[in-house]
Amino acid sequence: MDKTERSEIISILVVNEPGVTARLGSLFARRGFNIDSFTASPTNDPKLTRITIATTGDDRKFDQMLTQTAKQEFVKTVDIMSAKSIYRELLLLKVKADKKDRSQIKEIVEIYRGRIVDLSRKSMIIELTGSSEKIDGFMDMMSCYDLIDVCRTGVTGINRGDAGISDSSEE
Amino acid sequence: MRVNGSQLVMEVLLQHGVDTIFGYPGGAALNLYDALYEYSDRIRSVTTAHEQGASHAADGYARATGKTGVCFATSGPGATNLVTGIATAFMDSVPLVAITANVPDSLIGRDAFQEVSISNIVIPITKHQYFVNRIEDLEDALYNAFRIAASDRKGPVLVDITKDVTAAMTNFKPRKPMPINPLPAFSKENLKRVADMINASQKPVIYCGGGVAASNAGDELLQLMDKAGIPAAHTLMSAGVIGYDNPKNLGMAGMHGTIAANKAFDRADLMIALGTRFSDRVALNPEKFGKRAQKIQIDIDTSELNKNVVVDIGITADIKDFLTELLPLIKKNGHEEWLDLATGWKKTTGDVKSGDAELHPSEIIGSVCDMTDKETIYVTDVGQHQMWAAQYLKHEHTRQFLTSGGLGTMGYGYGAAIGAQIGRPEARVIHFTGDGSFHMNLNEGVTAVSENLPIITIIMNNQVLGMVYQWQNIFYESRYSATDPHRKTNFVKIAEGFGAKGFTAETPAEFEEVFAKALKEKGPVWIDCHIAKSEYVYPMIPGGGTIEDMIIG
Numbered sequence: 001m002d003k004t005e006r007s008e009i010i011s012i013l014v015v016n017e018p019g020v021t022a023r024l025g026s027l028f029a030r031r032g033f034n035i036d037s038f039t040a041s042p043t044n045d046p047k048l049t050r051i052t053i054a055t056t057g058d059d060r061k062f063d064q065m066l067t068q069t070a071k072q073e074f075v076k077t078v079d080i081m082s083a084k085s086i087y088r089e090l091l092l093l094k095v096k097a098d099k100k101d102r103s104q105i106k107e108i109v110e111i112y113r114g115r116i117v118d119l120s121r122k123s124m125i126i127e128l129t130g131s132s133e134k135i136d137g138f139m140d141m142m143s144c145y146d147l148i149d150v151c152r153t154g155v156t157g158i159n160r161g162d163a164g165i166s167d168s169s170e171e
Numbered sequence: 172m173r174v175n176g177s178q179l180v181m182e183v184l185l186q187h188g189v190d191t192i193f194g195y196p197g198g199a200a201l202n203l204y205d206a207l208y209e210y211s212d213r214i215r216s217v218t219t220a221h222e223q224g225a226s227h228a229a230d231g232y233a234r235a236t237g238k239t240g241v242c243f244a245t246s247g248p249g250a251t252n253l254v255t256g257i258a259t260a261f262m263d264s265v266p267l268v269a270i271t272a273n274v275p276d277s278l279i280g281r282d283a284f285q286e287v288s289i290s291n292i293v294i295p296i297t298k299h300q301y302f303v304n305r306i307e308d309l310e311d312a313l314y315n316a317f318r319i320a321a322s323d324r325k326g327p328v329l330v331d332i333t334k335d336v337t338a339a340m341t342n343f344k345p346r347k348p349m350p351i352n353p354l355p356a357f358s359k360e361n362l363k364r365v366a367d368m369i370n371a372s373q374k375p376v377i378y379c380g381g382g383v384a385a386s387n388a389g390d391e392l393l394q395l396m397d398k399a400g401i402p403a404a405h406t407l408m409s410a411g412v413i414g415y416d417n418p419k420n421l422g423m424a425g426m427h428g429t430i431a432a433n434k435a436f437d438r439a440d441l442m443i444a445l446g447t448r449f450s451d452r453v454a455l456n457p458e459k460f461g462k463r464a465q466k467i468q469i470d471i472d473t474s475e476l477n478k479n480v481v482v483d484i485g486i487t488a489d490i491k492d493f494l495t496e497l498l499p500l501i502k503k504n505g506h507e508e509w510l511d512l513a514t515g516w517k518k519t520t521g522d523v524k525s526g527d528a529e530l531h532p533s534e535i536i537g538s539v540c541d542m543t544d545k546e547t548i549y550v551t552d553v554g555q556h557q558m559w560a561a562q563y564l565k566h567e568h569t570r571q572f573l574t575s576g577g578l579g580t581m582g583y584g585y586g587a588a589i590g591a592q593i594g595r596p597e598a599r600v601i602h603f604t605g606d607g608s609f610h611m612n613l614n615e616g617v618t619a620v621s622e623n624l625p626i627i628t629i630i631m632n633n634q635v636l637g638m639v640y641q642w643q644n645i646f647y648e649s650r651y652s653a654t655d656p657h658r659k660t661n662f663v664k665i666a667e668g669f670g671a672k673g674f675t676a677e678t679p680a681e682f683e684e685v686f687a688k689a690l691k692e693k694g695p696v697w698i699d700c701h702i703a704k705s706e707y708v709y710p711m712i713p714g715g716g717t718i719e720d721m722i723i724g
Contacts, residue, residue, distance in 0.1 A: 001477070022294065067474035071472065
């Protein structure tokens with residue numbers, strides 16, 4: 001088994017009921033699995049929730065993560081997502097921006113295809129979606145400004161083509 | 172039929188063949204206990220001294236009978252007192268349904284009197300948890316709880332019910348229990364690969380764990396051992412799976428295991444691990460464990476494969492199911508040379524009787540074996556006496572050696588013995604304990620008296636907390652921190668104070684005499700056996716060590 005650490009996106013379909021995130025959080029905490037980001041929302045079937053977790057580990061850790069998660073009563077499916085899947089994250093950023101900064105920031109936002117969604121005399125709010133790498137890049141560019149609040153949703157993902165998330169991993 | 176929530180609980184218990192529950196009443200559980208009063212002709216309610224005792228009793232009942240154990244507790248401290256028992260059952264894969272009452276739903280989340288979120292507390296130590304605050308969810312939660320507890324790798328499930336639900340009215344139509352989950356499927360290719368590995372092996376050894384006992388695969392295991400000429404060693408959890416007299420039985424493996432078992436694991440070219448998780452008490456050093464062997468691991472729980480030790484092939488399967496299909500593919504083989512070598516490492520068990528006047532643990536256990544029949548159920552607490560019992564008892568069958576293996580719960584024994592004796596009234600229950608463990612839950616003596624249970628408790632009393640004392644002697648330059656508490660307990664008087672019988676034994680002859688008397692008693696008996704604090708458990712491989720580090724003693 002390969003012992004080198006890598007990042008993966010895990011997609012988990014769970015029963016939509018109270019306490020599911022507590023149980024999953026408890027499992028990840030007690031088994032020493034990392035959670036870099038965590039997103040959850042109901043699916044087209046309101047009885048099910050899709051949870052997407054960005055995490056790091058080696059082969060053995062991922063093996064444990066999948067098998068320990070799969071045996072939970074509330075878990076329907078759990079898969080490591082393919083690198084070819086489409087991943088998106090949403091960033092909402094509030095930054096100090098007075099008259100002299102405003103046009104510079106607007107230029108950066110346009111390059112990254114973001115949007116300015118709120119403007120006041122001394123600040124603005126920027127909305128940006130994209131891959132985590134793109135948002136990291138944007139954040140790097142913005143780091144020289146005076147940031148007030150940074151809110152990232154964490155990554156979510158979906159497969160290309162016709163196959164559902166759990167279908168593709170069984171191929 | 173029209174029932175309230177508490178009557179619904181009783182009806183579902185009856186549907187699942189539950190004839191006994193262990194528990195303790197309380198404010199939030201008043202309705203549940205009122206229903207128990209009404210159903211007392213069909214469900215026996217055993218009230219313990221403490222809820223921990225109830226959870227261990229339900230566990231002991233389950234281990235001794237193979238049925239799912241059930242315990243009841245009220246909200247708050249009643250529920251939290253179950254936690255150690257639930258964790259004990261979880262670590263040893265014992266099917267258990269714990270039913271707790273919580274405060275009324277209108278008070279949930281308000282830090283009401285005796286309110287605790289037990290369903291959240293037990294997340295890491297149960298297979299699943301239900302918090303039921305709507306009467307319409309209760310029936311499904313209970314049926315599923317029994318299905319989950321007995322399915323796949325067995326274990327505890329908790330159902331927490333708010334008090335208003337225990338009183339709410341609903342309709343119930345009796346229905347059979349849900350079928351347990353189907354056994355995992357395995358491929359023909361994997362089956363063939365395993366058969367090929369076994370057929371090609373020169374020095375195979377079987378490493379069998381609690382999963383063999385849980386799946387009732389004892390017969391298939393013996394057939395495999397005989398057909399392919401394979402010696403086998405067992406873990407603490409599978410004592411009795413291979414009969415004591417079986418010449419291919421190498422004994423217990425691990426930290427306090429036999430030389431033969433540990434040496435065979437070290438020298439084998441193939442290790443067949445059945446229903447076991449390579450725990451740190453057997454695979455003490457996961458990198459060097461069975462280092463010469465290719466490893467096959469079969470377990471019903473996929474997450475156990477490769478968890479502690481990386482194996483060459485891991486297959487998710489029920490052990491009995493797998494061995495049944497494997498056996499026809501196995502070629503007859505004697506492996507005479509290897510068998511001679513491996514079984515030759517077995518220490519010829521000399522006379523356990525030393526001949527001196529002192530009472531030794533081996534003599535106590537030897538006499539107990541000689542004076543009891545083969546149906547006897549032995550229950551232990553945790554510590555030196557537990558290891559001596561594991562080493563010296565002549566284990567013949569599963570479900571007759573009840574011990575807290577995974578969690579190592581001191582105080583497990585008396586509650587478990589009560590559950591076992593109630594579940595198997597025709598068998599005699601012998602409870603081995605140490606003075607340390609027994610002090611933790613000896614309060615359950617009151618339960619044994621109330622229920623008039625003929626449990627014989629043998630206290631190996633060395634005045635110290637022996638296992639830790641032994642480690643302090645060997646690894647901490649005899650700095651006996653907190654292990655020599657100078658207690659002045661008179662166990663005979665406590666036994667009598669509870670309404671039980673108490674005896675003392677200081678010599679082998681005295682022990683045999685009082686044990687013979689104890690066997691004639693109809694109620695609980697305690698025997699305070701004075702042993703020396705210099706009695707240590709050997710052999711011993713320190714944590715993280717290998718066979719090279721074994722201390723023979």
